[in-house]
Amino acid sequence: MRYRPDIDGLRALAIIPVLFFHAGLPGFSGGYVGVDIFFVISGFLIGGIILEQKQNRSFSYLHFYERRARRLLPTLFTVIACTLIAGYFFLMPENYEELFESAAYTTLFSSNFFFLNNINYFAQNAEFMPLLHTWSLAVEEQFYIVWPLILALYLKIRNKWSDLSGLLFLGLILSASFVCSVWYLSDHAQAVFYMLPFRLWELGLGTLVLIILRSHPNMTKFHPAAFSILGLALCLGSVFLLEKQSAFPGLNALPVCLGAGLLLFFGSAAKNKISQGFSWSVLVFIGKISYALYLWHWVIFAYFRIYKNSLNLSSLDGYSLIGLTFLLSVLTWFLVENPLRFKTSKKQILAFSLGVGSLLLAVTTWGVMTDGASFRMKMDISYLKSKKVMWYWPSNxxxxxxxxxxxxxxxxxxxxxxxxxxxxxxxxxxxxxxxxxxxxxxxxxxxxxxxxxxxxxxxxxxxxxxxxxxxxxxxxxxxxxxxxxxxxxxxxxxxxxxxxxxxxxxxxxxxxxxxxxxxxxxxxxxxxxxxxxxxxxxxxxxxxxxxxxxxxPGRILLACAYQKAIPLLRAHDDRMCRPLxxxxxxxxxxxxxxxxxxxxxxxxxxxxxxxxxxxxxxxxxxxxxxxRLLYQDSNHIRRNLxxxxxxxxxxxxxxxxxxxxxxxxxxxxxxxxxxxxxxx
Missing domain, CATH: 3.40.50 (Rossmann fold)
Structure with missing residues (x-):
């Protein structure tokens, strides 16, 4: 596919609201929709690669996944490794064990299943889970497995009958995904948020936009700037108007996805001032490092909140952490992502993927078997070992x-x-x-x-x-x-x-x-x-x-008891461990x-x-x-009294x-x- 700098600019539009939302900065209450913009972009680009190679009869699953490994694994494995190392100094055994489990699922691109069963993305305690954000990578990887098969069927139907038949086939699949997303949202909000079948329409929409663009390129000449402004308005409207408690994805995800689709479609038009704006070098560079920004930001924010033992970040905290995220992302892009993506052979990237992936799985297995490196404890506080232990109480x-x-x-x-x-x-x-x-x-x-x-x-x-x-x-x-x-x-x-x-x-x-x-x-x-x-x-x-x-208490007090047993990295605040x-x-x-x-x-x-x-x-x-500590968490007392x-x-x-x-x-x-x- 021909490189379009405006798409990197659109990635910047996706990542900046995500950063501001997770930093708790005012005005970006719907910033989480940046992930949905990423989904549409991925569907657009991946769909284009698959269709182009299948039409040229050059598509190879091995080559396709090798390119995905080059793009995703070096930065991901670097962030996972650093996150696990940091956990040794920041996390209590139960939380560290949970991190090891989530890291194993992340390595296998199935962390959405782990978090579906363990945490609500919008719950307050979710902000203490360093790898929670990797659920979206799992969704994309699962999409990469399913989508080539669906597009192969699409091409067969199109070649056998007509272009319209192929579009109706794709439209039926995407419509089913969207309807299920809306229908099940009220009763199964967690599954709809985390799982591919309910997100497929967002990623597939990007591919649908690409197919229409290639079939009818002249459509981009019809008021491209106006439609690009409409697309931008739909994206920014979602960022500023949606709230944390808004029903999502479902119907509320439709405007931002359509907006991203419009920006992708009309961004290819010549002399489109909006796409030229997205091609601004600063936005393009932010887009290029957006993957690293996404992976690093949540880890940094989570560990800072753990260090402070508080969910709330001041504006100064937020901007400072965003600055640190940019610094780490730039270093990762230059030192890890680019060299391994463009300067390695197939054998080298395969050896890296299997070797480092296996090592991470071995480390995570060790972490679970040692109960989150519980040997770090210098005194017995086994009554606080885990939520399961603290909540244990026998009954009939x-x-x-x-x-x-x-x-x-x-x-x-x-x-x-x-x-x-x-x-x-x-x-x-x-x-x-x-x-x-x-x-x-x-x-x-x-x-x-x-x-x-x-x-x-x-x-x-x-x-x-x-x-x-x-x-x-x-x-x-x-x-x-x-x-x-x-x-x-x-x-x-x-x-x-x-x-x-x-x-x-x-x-x-x-x-x-x-x-x-x-x-x-x-x-x-x-x-x-x-x-x-x-x-x-x-x-x-x-x-x-x-x-x-x-x-x-309104806050988790476990660190007050653990601090004597394990000298963890925590901001010193005498008030935290005083009576309420x-x-x-x-x-x-x-x-x-x-x-x-x-x-x-x-x-x-x-x-x-x-x-x-x-x-x-x-x-x-x-x-x-x-x-002995009375509280299990921010509002429950222990039952193992x-x-x-x-x-x-x-x-x-x-x-x-x-x-x-x-x-x-x-x-x-x-x-x-x-x-x-x-x-x-």
Missing amino acids: IKEVKGLSKNVCFFGADWETAQKRLILWGDSHAEHYAPLIEAAIDPEKTSVLLWHKAPAFIDDDKVRRWHDRGTRFSRHCGIRRRLMENWLENQPHKIDGIILAAAWSNYAQSLFSKDHKKRSRAKGQKLMALGLKSLLKKLAPKYPVIILSDLPR DRAWVDKRQGPTTRILKKVASKFPRVQVVDAVDRMCSDGNCPIFIEG SKREKQILVKKLGLEEALAFKPGQMRLADRQAKDRQEAK
Whole structure:
């Protein structure tokens, strides 16, 4: 294909918003769409190479993948190696082990599968994963495997019937991919974001643009500047108008992809001022090093956030890190990418690819087998070894007819227990469960844990926008209806219900009809509405205890415990490991706790356990208990608490007192209310 400098300029348009978005700089809320521009460019260029060689009968899969290896592997392997070395000094064992796993998948161009199962790209903790951005390389590599086969079919159909038949064939495939991207986005946002079948239309669109361009080159003479301006506007509009929480890709990816397609199509027109602008030497050079920029930027940003132990970057941090990214990218381009791409033989590039690839796989295997080089620890803090260890808590799982196949129970046997309680909520109900277990009489009381969904969300009047979709909301509605129906038909007497949730985490994401009109104030009203409607059904039949949020750090505190065991590279900040400031916790969690109390006050059989008020002194809230870290992450306490730790927390929270009512017994306030009602 003839070299077009404007395409390198278009690469600059793709990478700059990505850099600014990931640096957290204001105004680039949709900067992630730069990846979609790259997809369209790749489809345009790769499609052109394949079609040209197939038409000339010179296409060879071996030669095709050898060229891909020259282009991609030297820089990628360099970045992976440097990332793994840096991890030794920055990462705790669990995170380091996770990095080794992701590096292995990246080496095999399948990291999109790894991240699909492990992290939401837009989640906050994603910004601590140094190789997360390699998901897009995996998508492209998988495209390189599938697309030559599809284009071979396209050429057969076109040669046998007509050009139109070939275009209809490609159009059908791309349309199916696009429709699936839109259709499944709400329920399977993660898969739609990470996986090739839902992204194929973006890459294939580039090839479709190329085919039309070659078939009808005269079309580029029809107002090329105007259509190029339209394409640029569509791209920049997506960059500036989309938000982190926008449903994506789906329909929201269409404008930026069409914009990139227009710029590619009309950029070939002679005397097009827009394409001449993209051919500016500065933009062309940025485009040439865009691959290195993309690979380095996220690694640098992630390690800096890990060093600071904070997600937030100042503007000075952002611009400084972008500057460092450019410096490393230029060095990589001159010292690694260009020499290995243009100055090596086929045998040398093959030996490099297999040799370095095998070495990386061996190193990653070693990293996993050593639990993230856990030998670096100078003292035993095995209770913090991993999230799995910190979340471990034994319970009984069995099938309950009309409810679920996997229901968690603890305490006495449900069938023979003298007292039966239901603990209902999300993951915060799960981290309360060991404390509830320590507070009950295990010989007499049985507790059913109904988790994975806060009870106040019904997916009707109260819904939630989460992970750029409503799948979680629908899940909550299903779980709520299941429990309500089961309670109606439950043969055993239920003696009380305990509600727990990450209350302060929901307000901003709640909506009723239009998810775009969310606000914290509206969300708080909806939370009150949802809780009130639930208690109207529950409170007349059962005593209800509402457990408020435990004090939430809002930051990961593991480094505070690990720092003594492993001297990691971290910014020194004494405040990070101090107790939480009570005023700060009250500001974040107080509004929702007041909502819980206000709603509960309307029901005599409902009481609220204010965890912050009970856990915290006037000035602070502890993060250590008995010298051991209390928190697993930014908002959950550990479940692998010792017996002594549980006893202390149960006493602080007053859980034994709250759960001490006898089967069928109402609290004093209940009896007084009943007496007043009878007196009337």
